[in-house]
Amino acid sequence: MEKMKKIIYLFSAFFMLSLFSCSDNDEPTPAEDKDAEKVTRTILIYAINNSNLATDFSDDSREILKGVKDAAQSDARVLLYRYDNENTCGLYRVDMDKNNETYFQLIKSYERKQTSTSPDRINEVITDALALYPNAQYDMIFWGHGSSWAPKFTGHDLVNNGPQKAYGGEYDGGKDSKGYPSTNDTEIDELARAIPDHRFQTIWFDCCYMGNIEVIYQLRNKCDFFVAYPTEIYSPGMPYDKTLPYLMNQEHNLVAAAGTIADFYNNSRYTVAVIDMSKLEPVADVAARVFKTGDLRPDRYSLVKYHTSTSTVPLYDLRQYLREIANLNGNPQLADEVSDTVDSMVLFHAESQFDFGGNYWDVSNISGISISPFTNGTTKEDDYYRTLDWYHRVY
Numbered sequence: 001m002e003k004m005k006k007i008i009y010l011f012s013a014f015f016m017l018s019l020f021s022c023s024d025n026d027e028p029t030p031a032e033d034k035d036a037e038k039v040t041r042t043i044l045i046y047a048i049n050n051s052n053l054a055t056d057f058s059d060d061s062r063e064i065l066k067g068v069k070d071a072a073q074s075d076a077r078v079l080l081y082r083y084d085n086e087n088t089c090g091l092y093r094v095d096m097d098k099n100n101e102t103y104f105q106l107i108k109s110y111e112r113k114q115t116s117t118s119p120d121r122i123n124e125v126i127t128d129a130l131a132l133y134p135n136a137q138y139d140m141i142f143w144g145h146g147s148s149w150a151p152k153f154t155g156h157d158l159v160n161n162g163p164q165k166a167y168g169g170e171y172d173g174g175k176d177s178k179g180y181p182s183t184n185d186t187e188i189d190e191l192a193r194a195i196p197d198h199r200f201q202t203i204w205f206d207c208c209y210m211g212n213i214e215v216i217y218q219l220r221n222k223c224d225f226f227v228a229y230p231t232e233i234y235s236p237g238m239p240y241d242k243t244l245p246y247l248m249n250q251e252h253n254l255v256a257a258a259g260t261i262a263d264f265y266n267n268s269r270y271t272v273a274v275i276d277m278s279k280l281e282p283v284a285d286v287a288a289r290v291f292k293t294g295d296l297r298p299d300r301y302s303l304v305k306y307h308t309s310t311s312t313v314p315l316y317d318l319r320q321y322l323r324e325i326a327n328l329n330g331n332p333q334l335a336d337e338v339s340d341t342v343d344s345m346v347l348f349h350a351e352s353q354f355d356f357g358g359n360y361w362d363v364s365n366i367s368g369i370s371i372s373p374f375t376n377g378t379t380k381e382d383d384y385y386r387t388l389d390w391y392h393r394v395y
Contacts, residue, residue, distance in 0.1 A: 065104075
């Protein structure tokens, strides 16, 4: 199971003006923000909505408008990048009219000469968004399908040779081997290169399976805090009308925002975790020591399992997996150190009583972060894993 949510408007060429300049008569254009210098926080939502999640995007778009209206924060802004039609995509700002109704105001149009999963397009949009509010603290939300670190090695043309995994799931205009619309995604190393270092306070993946240590470590220099789900997430995803007020307010309460996932799904199945990226290197340190203790590995049937049939790689709980290896190889003290460092990194996690197979799982062994055990094989996926920063750091 993967995830996400719809809305399509066309704007005339009148709005496709320069991103930052005023008109000749010094009257602000609709795309300009006269209070830009006063904005203290900006949330950029990057949506891969040209997918089988289009209906969910429609729902989320309404939630975004409601969330901004309910937050009523004049010093915060929400930006949304989305696919509009086969020719254009757009960067929008949520504005409020004289009747206090929120709407999406076009800021910039982009020709659809490449997929929205292209790292060049992702970087272009981020660069444009960061230039809008130079005094603001920025957060970023990635919206779309997710599949942890797993690749399928395709390009980002508008018709390519088939599907791949990581982040995205965008229709690219082609067909797969079964005649279904083919999709395009961004590999996690490409995504890391597309995001500038140290420009975001928070990155939140509103996607399946991205609460994964391989993903987190690849993006370690991109944000101070990281929010994601180690499992899949049902297609409604994040309840933006509930979450955005917490993200936009002065306190920027990430734990409360993540808690809306638990409230929204209630007795259904979900997971969510908030990560303090400043505590990531100690986790990498202890993991590297664990993998050097010996060759014994736990029976995977005894581990907390985050993957289902929709995941292309096995995903188990990070803390439990590392502890089991340390204990099996005769180092219980190191196992305790694993718990201390992982728990220090995870500021908050919440999960349903049942896993996604409908079974009770051992909540005491859930840390909120997954890991994909490396088997040192000879597949293309194994070769790709060897390029990841986590591999170089701990194996």
